[in-house]
Amino acid sequence: MKTKIVETYLSSVGNGKIEIPTLCPNCGVSNNPQNSSMGTAMYSDSVIIFISHICTSCNVAFQTLQRFNKVNGKTESNATMIAVYPSTSTTSFDKKLENFSPRFVKSYNEAFKAEQEGLFSLAGMGYRAAEEILIKDFTWKIIEDGSEDAYKKIAKMNLNNTIGHYFKDDDIYLVSTDVVRINGNGYAHWDKPEDFDDKKQLEELKSYLNIFISVVTTKLMILNPPVSR
Numbered sequence: 144m145k146t147k148i149v150e151t152y153l154s155s156v157g158n159g160k161i162e163i164p165t166l167c168p169n170c171g172v173s174n175n176p177q178n179s180s181m182g183t184a185m186y187s188d189s190v191i192i193f194i195s196h197i198c199t200s201c202n203v204a205f206q207t208l209q210r211f212n213k214v215n216g217k218t219e220s221n222a223t224m225i226a227v228y229p230s231t232s233t234t235s236f237d238k239k240l241e242n243f244s245p246r247f248v249k250s251y252n253e254a255f256k257a258e259q260e261g262l263f264s265l266a267g268m269g270y271r272a273a274e275e276i277l278i279k280d281f282t283w284k285i286i287e288d289g290s291e292d293a294y295k296k297i298a299k300m301n302l303n304n305t306i307g308h309y310f311k312d313d314d315i316y317l318v319s320t321d322v323v324r325i326n327g328n329g330y331a332h333w334d335k336p337e338d339f340d341d342k343k344q345l346e347e348l349k350s351y352l353n354i355f356i357s358v359v360t361t362k363l364m365i366l367n368p369p370v371s372r
């Protein structure tokens with residue numbers, strides 16, 4: 144898990160630097176939480192503080208244990224994170240994609256969490272739902288003009304129609320999104336075949352979803368270049 148150092152005030156040690164996950168463990172969006180100390184344990188060589196962090200993006204709390212070492216009886220101001228809960232890792236995406244569709248990132252990471260727990264059917268349905276959000280954000284804001292009218296039009300379309308209508312002339316978009324849609328539906332079907340391999344199908348679905356994510360990211364990079372000419 145990637146971590147970063149942030150400055151914060153804690154009642155028991157004053158101003159200090161603590162280590163937190165770079166991405167919120169609940170929603171996967173970059174993490175700039177409000178920190179509050181929930182409990183302190185004093186030892187001869189260190190101070191351990193239990194901290195609750197409220198993510199400003201999803202408003203859900205996660206917790207960490209921070210250790211401040213004591214040197215010659217004096218508590219240092221830099222802590223090390225010794226535990227985090229929830230501990231499942233999240234997938235990080237390009238900043239441009241994160242800003243473009245935070246709801247996609249959140250849904251993707253919910254599915255990712257289910258996958259890490261071994262809940263493959265739930266993960267499959269979750270990735271399909273995440274894909275739908277990204278496809279609709281993409282068609283609304285990039286292919287269409289981002290207007291209220293376009294929003295209403297896209298909101299009425301199901302995923303199959305959205306793909307057929309907007310991606311019919313572009314193989315990369317069409318194939319990558321259709322594989323995810325069809326595989327994702329497979330998890331939800333009551334009459335799914337006996338030999339349906341949840342785990343294998345999920346690998347396939349994720350590979351094609353990754354293709355779609357990278358073409359969307361590429362498009363966002365081309366629309367927002369860091370240089371002008």
Ligand SMILES: [Zn+2]
Pocket residue numbers: 167168169170171172198199200201202203
């Ligand atoms: Zn969050």
